[in-house]
Amino acid sequence: DVQMTQSPSYLAASPGESVSISCKASKSINTYLAWYQEKPGKTNKLLIYSGSTLQSGTPSRFSGSGSGTDFTLTIRSLEPEDFAVYYCQQHNEYPHTFGAGTKLELK
């Protein structure tokens, strides 16, 4: 199985700042990586797929980059609603696997 290593596990930031979350795959997954946002009381939201393609409705302050084994989710100019848990997921092969998550907290 492809192991997905996400870092950091926790990240504290303030509104207006920019943050980056890393996701590393144990082998090449081409660009088949998705990013999700998890918030209490809401359904999980797909933000980005295929490494860098924004899902419809995802604000442009979110961006994804990378290919092969190394990927990054960047959120520019954080808004209050961005404080949440973020997961990466590879969709290159079955079983699809997720990173352990990054909790983005308000500093």
Added chain:
Amino acid sequence: EVQLVESGGGLVQPGRSLKLSCVASGFTFSNYGMNWIRQAPGKGLEWVAYISSGSSYIYYAETVKGRFTISRDNAKNTLYLQMTSLRSEDTALYYCAIGSSSYFYWGQGVMVTVSS
């Protein structure tokens, strides 16, 4: 509006069975592959099973293969997960989600607790 509503969860003893359902609305269910994904308390997400739109392709995580069965009824817009020989480690919030690669809509989830 796309909606996925899971049901059928609850408390069950180890070794027993349970069947989850996910009723879909707001999109053409028969056109999309569907998944079950779970999250154990305090843990991350684990993909469990996938079924293609016409049920031709089915995949399972190794942790559930041989014990869980995914199925769908396109006439009823409903996805199922039959779970047998349940173990304590199957305790989790179970989500249904749409998609054959990434998962572009998720349900709210249904809790399954396996305990004596």
